[in-house]
Amino acid sequence: MKNTIKVERAKKNWTQAELAERIGISRQAVNAIEAGKFVPSTVLALKMAFVFGRSLETIFELEADDWK
Amino acid sequence: MNGKLKLRRNQTIASSVLWGSVYIICLLLIKNATLPKSTATWLAIVPVVFFFAFLFTIIREAAAMDEVQRRIQTEATITAFLLGLMFLMTLGMLDQVTPLNRDNWGYLSVVPFMGLFYAIGWLVARRKYHGE
Numbered sequence: 501m502k503n504t505i506k507v508e509r510a511k512k513n514w515t516q517a518e519l520a521e522r523i524g525i526s527r528q529a530v531n532a533i534e535a536g537k538f539v540p541s542t543v544l545a546l547k548m549a550f551v552f553g554r555s556l557e558t559i560f561e562l563e564a565d566d567w568k
Numbered sequence: 569m570n571g572k573l574k575l576r577r578n579q580t581i582a583s584s585v586l587w588g589s590v591y592i593i594c595l596l597l598i599k600n601a602t603l604p605k606s607t608a609t610w611l612a613i614v615p616v617v618f619f620f621a622f623l624f625t626i627i628r629e630a631a632a633m634d635e636v637q638r639r640i641q642t643e644a645t646i647t648a649f650l651l652g653l654m655f656l657m658t659l660g661m662l663d664q665v666t667p668l669n670r671d672n673w674g675y676l677s678v679v680p681f682m683g684l685f686y687a688i689g690w691l692v693a694r695r696k697y698h699g700e
Contacts, residue, residue: 526634526636531698532636538635538636
């Protein structure tokens with residue numbers, strides 16, 4: 501699953517630490533999710549979408565590999 | 569790290585130090601002091617009480633972790649469990665071939681290996697998710 505967290509963060513001019521603080525996780529967790537190493541839960545994904553003021557589909561998108 | 573997690577981590581560290589200290593003191597007393605068998609038996613069981621306190625605090629700490637931290641702990645625990653199982657199986661098999669020297673390969677010698685296996689699992693999982 502790919503995501504646009506880095507782009508959305510840049511638009512808001514937030515660091516990973518600032519985003520982490522807003523959604524109540526560690527900076528390392530934001531880094532792992534942003535790098536695609538970890539797929540967040542629905543609740544966490546919705547929190548991210550909420551703080552960015554975007555829809556979930558704008559931030560997270562399934563890739564062909566996710567269907568295999 | 570949020571304040572709640574920091575507090576709980578400190579509680580876990582405190583309870584682990586307490587448990588470890590009690591374990592070592594009881595072990596040294598059992599090994600070196602001349603004690604009646606009933607007293608030694610009680611001393612062997614005393615660390616269990618402190619271990620449960622440690623277990624309680626570590627579960628509370630895990631509840632305060634975020635999803636990625638919990639995943640790291642889960643993978644570290646799975647690694648430690650499976651490596652521990654493999655270690656015990658191998659010792660058991662070798663014991664069938666040649667009875668092992670109990671001074672070197674008794675139950676007590678397995679304890680530090682379990683800690684080592686957890687540390688290996690933790691480092692691998694942490695590297696995987698944190699890239700550090």
